[in-house]
Amino acid sequence: MGKGVNSATMQAEQLKQDGNLYFKKNKLGAAIDAYTEAIALCPKIAIYWTNRAVCYRKRNDWRRVEEDCRKAIQLDHHSVKGHFMLGLALLQREKYAEGIKDLERSLDLARGENPYSYMVEEIWQELSKAKYQEWERDSTKRSWELQNLKECCEIALKEKHLCAITQYEGFTDEVTGSTSEQLKALNSVFSKAAEYDTPTEVPDYLCCKITLDIFRDPVIAPSGLTYERATILEHLNKVGNFDPVTRQTLYPCQLVQNLAIKEAVQAFLEKHGWAYKMD
Structure with a gap:
């Protein structure tokens, strides 16, 4: 029995390798078939499901991406790719809150595994794009509702103005002046509301x-200057062990996470609804 299990595991692993090779050659159908056979042999290996999901993602078959990723996450709650692609699939159905939640989960997991991996950057980009899309959708709805409310208020004021003129015939100028001031105040209130x-x-x-870009993982150097972690580490590795601004000697072990700036960035993004669109 043990030999049979080992044989099936080895065969499934070989099929996964075959699938990887087919995928690199852009033979998506063959890759999907290979991963499907691997899943049939060893259905409890999460990576077989996420590998097949990657193929479906490239085909824009988001329904199957969602199905495979949900299965992968059931098998491995810490699957970075599982949460990442599930988030993308949910966004395709405009389920922004759920999709963003899975993207945030995948970002936390990816940073825990390797904060400098390409996956962290890719997830961050997709997350910022998703939050901007969510803000844009909600913003459009709010703007439409605000404009309708403003128009209703203006109509009500003008109707009130006409009634007042009829009632106080001798005070037309005063009534008109009062209505004009009220309309100005109304416009001021709605302009302020639209700033959000x-x-x-x-x-x-x-x-x-x-980088001149908004911080994602800020670290502070002994000089007191704050840098993006991946960027400053790349500088220290490729250019030399010194602060790029002050030129003071600087080693990776001296960098400390700047929690104050990180919280300030989060507060800014939450306040402005991610209205700052990241490229």
Whole structure:
């Protein structure tokens, strides 16, 4: 029995390798078949399901992506690719809250495994795009509702104005002046309310001095300057062990996560509904 199990495991692993090779050659059908056979032999291996989901993702077959990723997550709750692609599949169905939740989960898992991996960057980009799309959708709805409400208020004021003129015939100028002031106040109130849905620039202190992009994983150096972790580590590795701004000696072990800036970035993004669109 043990030999049979080992044989099936070895065969499934070989099928996975075959599937990987087919995928690299863009033979998606053959890759899907190989992963499907591997799943039939060893259905409890999460990576076989996520590998097949990758193929379906490339075909834009999001229903199957969702199915395979849900199965992978059942088998391995810590599957980075499972949560990532499930999030993407849910976004395709405009289930933003659920999709964003899975993307955030995959980002946390990816950072825990390797904070400098390509997956962290890819997930971050997709997450920022998803949050912007969610904000844009909600913003459009709010703007439409706000405009309708403003028009109703303006109509009510004008009707009130006409009634007042009829009632107080000798005070036309006073009534008109009062209505004019009320309309100005109304426009001011609604303009202020609309500011929430207006894209805004990110303050300089929330941006890395090297990339000039908003911080994602900020770390502070002994000089007091804050950098994006992946960027400063790349500088130290390729250029030399010194602070790129102050030129002071700097080693990776001296970098400390800047929690204050990280929280400030999160607060900014939440306040502005991710209205700052990341490229």
